[in-house]
Amino acid sequence: MVDAYNFLASWQLFPEKCNYQVGLVPKSGNYKIASSKDGEYLNISNNWVSITNEAFHTEYQSTPDSNIYPYPNEDFADSIQSTIINTGSFIIIFFKKGEPILEVLHEILSNGYLKVSQKGLDESKEPFTNIEVYHKQMSVLPYASSSSSVAIRPTNEGVMKHKALSAMEEQTNMQLDQIRQQIELLAKQAQEIQKRKELSLMIYEASMKFKPQIGYIYHLYEQRDGTHNLSMIAPSEWGGSSPFKQFIASVKLLADHTWVEV
Numbered sequence: 001m002v003d004a005y006n007f008l009a010s011w012q013l014f015p016e017k018c019n020y021q022v023g024l025v026p027k028s029g030n031y032k033i034a035s036s037k038d039g040e041y042l043n044i045s046n047n048w049v050s051i052t053n054e055a056f057h058t059e060y061q062s063t064p065d066s067n068i069y070p071y072p073n074e075d076f077a078d079s080i081q082s083t084i085i086n087t088g089s090f091i092i093i094f095f096k097k098g099e100p101i102l103e104v105l106h107e108i109l110s111n112g113y114l115k116v117s118q119k120g121l122d123e124s125k126e127p128f129t130n131i132e133v134y135h136k137q138m139s140v141l142p143y144a145s146s147s148s149s150v151a152i153r154p155t156n157e158g159v160m161k162h163k164a165l166s167a168m169e170e171q172t173n174m175q176l177d178q179i180r181q182q183i184e185l186l187a188k189q190a191q192e193i194q195k196r197k198e199l200s201l202m203i204y205e206a207s208m209k210f211k212p213q214i215g216y217i218y219h220l221y222e223q224r225d226g227t228h229n230l231s232m233i234a235p236s237e238w239g240g241s242s243p244f245k246q247f248i249a250s251v252k253l254l255a256d257h258t259w260v261e262v
Contacts, residue, residue: 004042004064004084007033007106011114011134013048021128024050031116031134033106036061042082044092062092077101112136196258203251203259206230212253217262220248 013029029048036043045059063069064082071080077094084090088108093100102120109115114134122128203220206228212218221229221244228248235247249261 004033004035004090006087006108007042007090007114008035009033010137012137014113014133014135017113017133019129019131021130022122023130024054027051029132030137031114031132064090068095071095109133196254196260199249199251199261200257200259202228202248203230214253214255214257217250217252219250222246222248 009032011031011033013026013031015025015027015029018025026048027050029046032043032045034043034045035041041061041063043059043061045057047055047057049055060071060073060080062080062082064084066081066083068079068081071077071094077096079095079098081093081095082090090106092104092106094102094104102118105117105119107115107117112135114136116132116134118130118132120128206220207223208230210232212230219231219234221231221242223229224245229244230251234250235242251259252262253259
């Protein structure tokens with residue numbers, strides 16, 4: 001069971017990253033993979049809320065030793081097989097009368113997310129693939145997802161809790177969005193400061209035959225030997241051809257003695 005360690009967690013659904021070919025589409029969900037106390041099997045539970053606010057729950061056990069075991073819910077399947085492929089993937093196969101009817105592949109992606117790919121046949125015996133993506137939770141919420149999960153049944157408890165959970169989720173998502181926007185703004189400001197710093201270093205290493213004044217606009221050129229020159233003359237003011245190799249930028253000196261491109 002050591003190889004399954006990376007999967008042992010409660011995973012929160014990313015609805016916008018999922019792709020469903022069949023089944024109800026969830027708007028929120030939780031996928032929990034836990035090990036039994038003796039470490040012999042995995043307990044997999046799945047709670048999810050549909051876009052119509054119906055709450056569902058499914059739970060089953062799986063022994064990941066590649067052997068085939070009877071499955072208790074014979075209405076869905078009569079046997080189950082689980083195999084740990086490596087530390088980043090394992091597969092569960094459900095059988096009916098000896099034929100595979102659903103394959104559930106679990107994969108840990110490079111970004112740490114959990115990808116669950118469900119492959120089977122729909123009611124018309126046509127093949128389908130549902131793909132779900134989850135991120136790891138630090139805490140366990142009593143609701144979650146999987147539109148094509150086996151042995152699904154509505155739960156009154158889930159419906160009762162959903163209103164409060166929805167309000168909580170809306171508020172925390174709003175707060176996270178605000179923090180995310182602040183982080184993006186700080187990152188943008190940091191990039192602008194870094195850009196000013198790099199430009200300022202270039203200018204202070206350039207040749208200049210005057211003392212720049214704060215708030216005034218000057219013009220930076222590259223000379224033919226690769227060095228730079230700061231001039232008060234704009235490219236359009238030379239009259240003829242410029243004595244420099246190329247024009248770099250028009251710049252302004254700020255009060256903190258950094259330079260900004262204008």
